[in-house]
Amino acid sequence: MKAKNNSRGNGFLINGGGSLTALGVALFWSATPALAQDLDDDEVVEASADQNTNDQAIVVTGSRIARSGFDTPTPVTFIGEDQIARQGTTNVAEVLNDIPAFRPQATSSTSAIFFSNIGASTADLRGLGANRTLVLIDGRRVVPATVAGGGFAAAGTVDLNMIPTSLVRRVEVVTGGASAAYGSDAVAGVVNLILDTDLEGIRANVQYGFADAGDDDEWSASFAAGTSFADGRGHAIFGIDYVNDEGTGDCYSRDWCSQTWNTVSNPGNVDGLANTLILPDISVALGTFNGIIIGGPLRGTEFNVDGTTFQHDYGQYYGAGIFQSGGAAGQRDEQLAFYQFFPLASPSERVNAFGHVEYEFSDVFTGFIEASYSHVEADTLGAQRRDIASIVITRDNAFLPAGVAAQMDFFGLPAFPMGKMWNDIGPSRGHVERETFRIVTGFEADIDDNWSVNGYYQYGQTNYHQIGENTTINSNRAFALDAVIDPGTGDPVCRAVLLGNPAAAGCQPLNPFGNGSPSAAAIDYVTGTSEQTTRLAQHVASITLQGDLLDLWAGPLAIATGVEFRQDEASGTADPISTALDFYTSPGAPIDGEVDVFEGFVEAVLPLSDDAELNGAVRVTDYSTSGRVTTWKIGADWSPLDWLRLRATRSRDIRAPNVFELFSPAQSSFQSINDPNFGGTQFLIPVLLAGNNTLQPETADTWTAGFVLQPDFGFGDLRFSADYFDITLDGAVATLGGQVIVDRCAAGATDLCSLVSRNATTGELTQVRNFNLNLNTLITRGFDLEASYSVPVSTGSVTLRVLSTIVDDLITVDSSGTSVDRAGQNGSPVSQPSGVPRYIVNTYLTYDVEPFAAQIQVRHVSGGRYNNTLIGPDEDGYDPALPNSISDNRIGAFTYVNLNASYDIWSEGDRNFEIYGVVNNLFDKNPPVAPSSFGPTNNVLYDVVGRTYRVGLRLRY
Template identity: 55%
Template sequence: MAQQDDAATSSTADNAPSTEAIVVTGSRLARGGFQAPTPVTVLGQEEIARQGSANIGDALNQLPSFRAQSTPATAGVSLANAGAQLSDLRGLGANRTLVLVNGRRFISGTVAGNPLSPAGAVDLNMIPTSLVARTEVVTGGASAAYGSDAVAGVVNLILDDRLEGLRGSAQLGMAERGDNVERFYSLAAGTSFAGGAGHIVLAGEYAGSDGIGSCYDRPFCAAEVAPITNPTPQANGLPRQVLLPNARPATASWGGLIVSGPLRGTEFADDGSTFQHDYGVYYGAGLFQSGGSADPRNAYFDNFPLVAPVERYSLYGQLRYDLGSDLEFKMDASYGRVTAELVGAQTRDTNIVIQRDNPFLPESVVDRMTALGLTSFTFGRIGQDLGPMVGRTTRETARIAAGLEGRIGQGWSWDVYYQYGQTDYAQTASNNRINDNFLRAVDAVEASDGSIVCRSTLTDPTNQLVQGCAPLNLFGQNNFSAAAKAYAYGTAQQNTKLTQHVVAATLRGDLFEGWAGAIPVAIGAEYRVEDAEGSADPVSTALRFYTSPGSGITGPAVEVKEAFAEAALPLARDLPFMQSLELNGAVRVTDYSTSGTVTTWKVGGVWDVSSLLRVRATRSRDIRAPNFFELYSPPSTSFQRIDDPRFDGASELVPVLIGGNEQLRPETADTFTAGVVVSPMRGLRIAADYYDIRLDGAISTLGGGTIVARCEQGATEFCALIDRDPVTQQLLGVRNINLNVNSLKVRGVDFEASYRTGLADGTLDIRLLGTHVIDLITVDSGGTVDRAGMNGAPTSQTSGVPSWTVTGNIGWSKGPFAAQLQGRYVSSGVYNALLIGPGEEGYAPTAPNSISDNRIGARVYLNLNSQITVYESGRQKLELFGVANNLLDTMPPNNTPSSSGPGNAVLYDVIGRAYKIGVRFAY
């Protein structure tokens, strides 16, 4: 498994040649045996291979400190950034985790538009997993060492640049239920040339997954558990939200449903005839009912993909050449392409206005409206026959870096490099409804010649948008014309190009010999320019689509100038109760063209009491400046389910506008870590590190539901982001733009225990990693919400993290055979930190935040992997391996409705028992 360590004791440092300086992530200093005050978790190449991980993101998400916020399993019906694999430390968001490749920044790959996948984050799909020699994770602030974005920590992917010979692998995976077929192939080669002066490495890999196409392919999802709104005044003694199975829309159906007035409950059959809707268990308000519905096909979760299909290619090449005189040239280049496809939700309308003179209405309905004096009614419909939106995203990332590394005298080294990166992002959404065209097509009338036409062709014939309008019959199934659908539906397109230029230089070495050892220092400077330019089709630009990516992004490039210095001061060595004592400090001054000048710093220390006990601590000031997308993203639209407190928590589908905010300020964080490492006996080591991160001015989109709730709780600044009908007060829209919310507070403890010993002529390895999250608090003017122990990801809200996450493994190897059993534990928790359920303090059925079931039970996952070497001679090796994931076929809890369906795919495995087999070879 992973290893929480520092340079003094990590296997990486111990095995390195003594002539080569070691740079451990979290520090810019280079010195063999330097003892880092910041805990570093190391995930090695062997462990990644054992898990059969086709993506480094999958392996990282097994570590307790990570939250799998953005994966193909969390895409749901949201197209933006579909298929992206992001790293999210501490539950603070992927945009607060800095991703490096070989110690250098990597070009970002995500754009705006998906709350689960923040813009400006590195897509791990672009890094060839097979070439990752190790991953070093700093679980604490590191802005002083590496710059902006390192608030939660740093993920440094260190690639194998000394590969000799040829190695490759091929594997096939499949879920036990026959879906989610995965294919992964990799090939890498390296060789020296010019008498050893040069070395070249080339690598490529392909990964493809078919995904899981339907929510109803898994029992937890097919249960269709959703909150049924129970309005006030209550006469049934039940809470305001009642989680029940067999959720059906109460305000829409496949053939159409009248939802207002005296004809409420009149439903249209496939042929356009009518019958009375069966409301099942329904309390008179909200989006859902339980059961009932004379048409059981009216399932809300149709077309929710459990896992989005993703296909990716990645290529990497590196050239090193020794120019002599302690001077080396180094160049590396990479290219990655990721394509994801998903079927989005069909249109879901609850407030279409139908006029009495619509000629498509059955005569019986017209007669009843006439008798009742009705001129119109409100109509709800799920556009199953019109088909779902079909989305496709493609990301292509290219990067090239070239530089020189050299030495000056004894103990000093320097490096300078230039890097260029570019990501081309393309998104299409076909069969996407054009809202205004749709409404014009629905409003049909009979012309003087007896033909049926759009009303607008008679009342507004000169309007260019009216041209081509054909009347659309929504009553029943498949009763519309091809011309009507062609007018009402189209394809949304968005293209974005991200570019990054980096020039950086670093000088490091020993300043002089102190009384307790050499005093290493590192100084450097960096200049960075990041830009984005985008385009979109005219309909998207005008926000006319049902799900719109908005217009293309544009704005002034963000220029960053940085300078940093770092030093260590050994204070004592080889004294009683003070085997060594060392302080470390760093400072960085950064000037942003958009946000001004900020200073970050870090101070830390390591006290080796003896070979049995080490104590370490750090204190740092970290920052994150708003990125290009957070500042300049144009508005884009989607629909979200929001529980409206003004109407007793009734659920509504509401247009939500997402966009940038040029008034954003940089975030500032104060981070403190302190821990101990104990080695009580040979082969056993135990570590515990406390962390405390307090982030002020956090940049975030709160979610439409949170904005509405905060406004009703008295935070008036949020009310300006909400649009309501001036008469009915129904929600018309919410602007979920980026804001500097007040603060985020995160506290917790990381644990590790590892033990190695001999057993039955073999080697037994045991390792346990755990994270206990004490606080994950958001504070704004509306109050405080602690999402530590919140295991749900409620629709339109921020997801939380469990109180405890533990990953452990036990492995045994002997000769050519090795096997490992891995376990992962997710503690019990609540579904929604904003709600109170039975058994919780303060629960009352009449309270506006009451829910029938707010508890989520603990989950345990077991994985088994094994490998056997069938041939080995020198560098030649052939190995067969197999992996069985989720041996117990543990399904997610089904009482956790989220944006990706009835379950929370952020925390829980939605695939079930699955297998992988493969072969690895080296030559």
């Protein structure tokens, strides 16, 4: 058989005596070529002096064409298994997120407060969202594993935690649009995980990690084995990974976090200060653990359990908004409630297993079957219920202290407003189980010496189960708080029970006065368990034909053509209270939706000369939900000199909304929002998240252009590449965020005002509907750079590698025509989209001389702004009287240093037994002040765990 596909899919094809060596060289020359040197030794050799005369035919990620040579116009970055091993990572996402083009939106540090999708890690290229980065395994699609929720993990995306790292040979990243090659979701690019289906022998690894702060213990073990059978015509591999990450403590387990920095509203510009202040020692002024009267002549009265009262210490409070600085914040039990309980990094436990068997039935036909299984469990604590300025206590309340009742009579008050943080009820407790299995079968066949065909069928399913224990029920809490004295018994009773309201059956009166005052019976009545199950299923069938159509002046015109079918389904169940949105926070009603996709594509490579070629592709896609769309790509590659290669691509890419974006029912959450109708005063407002079945596909115009330099100056190996990217996405499916919706409505965007509800009498915000919308435009532009220099030393080498992504623009234009550029925004403000730094530079210095290897990794994040929609004192146009003024809008540059090393205890050829260690955040740098939904810093960008250690043993035999 002349053709053997090393990846068993649409990733790589090696023809006629092909070798992994040729593949490694080809990938390097086709790449941007990040981390290229980290491929196995047998995959990296010196390139042929004449690249284009090499007769090896390969298919590079981002293309379906098998061709000779090492050139492709689309930039491809890749990571080898050696780099994954060096860093001791138990998750492929950890290494991907070190590539500056990625934004680590969904990690254990950004999901801890949110129940949905805890334990999941996704890939987000270009800051365009994980739902615009297509993840493949050996060139084939993977069933999604994430659901809709309030966190940063996009729904309907692949969880990289399900990939067994013990079998990952390398990861390929196409950093440009690839919809014409792979279909929907590849707007930002493609992550292709190439597994080692040719593994011979065994690999085993055990590892332990922990944080310098005394938490975040992590145990992991992996085993993989592969062997040939039937005189080499068959091959089988199997791998299994186990990881148990115990997570961290809450915010107060770290000194930097316990300073509780946050934003404080100052709409009156008190003391000539800005409208928004960033201050330490923050606590909630409108709700305390004891309960506090927040308005009227009794304002500031707090309650003790014994019925006595005391006056609240407001510290620095500017008369509006939720927060104060100082005062009661100096007491541990009065710390900012938003930062309590939930961990800085959530714990999780997972098992991943994968098996692959292939058999060469004849010289021209090979078949394969593979299966994988992943089980992830994760737990976290949420925040306690926070009734901030949302309780009304009437004069006849059964638990009202006598002294306060007398004061109400003196002032003639029939009721007063009260706020309370329900620590005596406690935090909600979230548990998620995610089970994903996948089976694939397919074939490869040669039709003749020129043409070949391959195809596969895949079925994948994710079973997702989420529960939220100790979650308060809104209607029950309302009934229980409205307690009066039963005239017949003299005991407290719910007013609704006394009035015979059947909806209040079983109501137990709730005493809000003093921390610890509610009875166990009342707590049981006002709390419940939210529960949601979701089943995600995916069918994929694909067949591809490829070969040389014509012999032309500079070589054959190669084409690939094929058809694909895909069906994505989502269905589930939820408890009645969640369905009615009656929990304080809940996953909402179950989803029920389906999207069917039929596709056909053609791709061609036209050689223009020995040094130049054109590549083009067209794909027609028909969606059951939104109709037919066409995508296309054209690229050019030219090597005018031996040491210089130029490349460029232009593509039209699409992404149709997935089942969650279309069909997700409403879910409830609470967000801090500054209301411009009340001078920017801060309120805690219920925000609903939901799908939108009127959404249309996104369309993107993508440009990439760049060059690769590899001069030969005799000593060492120098490589440099630079690529410009420009992606303009029209009709982008996204949520604006509660704050943006309110701000745009106040500025005159009447279409967005339909998403905002206010009290008809007072005009105060009562609800914001943060639904999916087709926004006008999403634009990102910038540069990817890499420089690499390797020098041979004794039996090894010393290599310096520098990677950088420079982002000029990350612009969102909403339906009102208002644009915000979040390039250079290092903060992730509450209720607003996260930005990206202006640039990130990753530097790797590697010393590898057997039996010892060591690497220093330096990650530099440029300085930037906390919030690009605000103006600080060091910026032009700053005026503290402006509603968009902030006391400090600057975040300084940050540099992290990581160190890893390994030593071969025993080595014999390709077999070895080694000990290794890793230290991350070597100098234990605390993150900068940048308040977000997770705490006082931006957990997306900065390390919140602190210095961590990993040590392990690894066997290859």
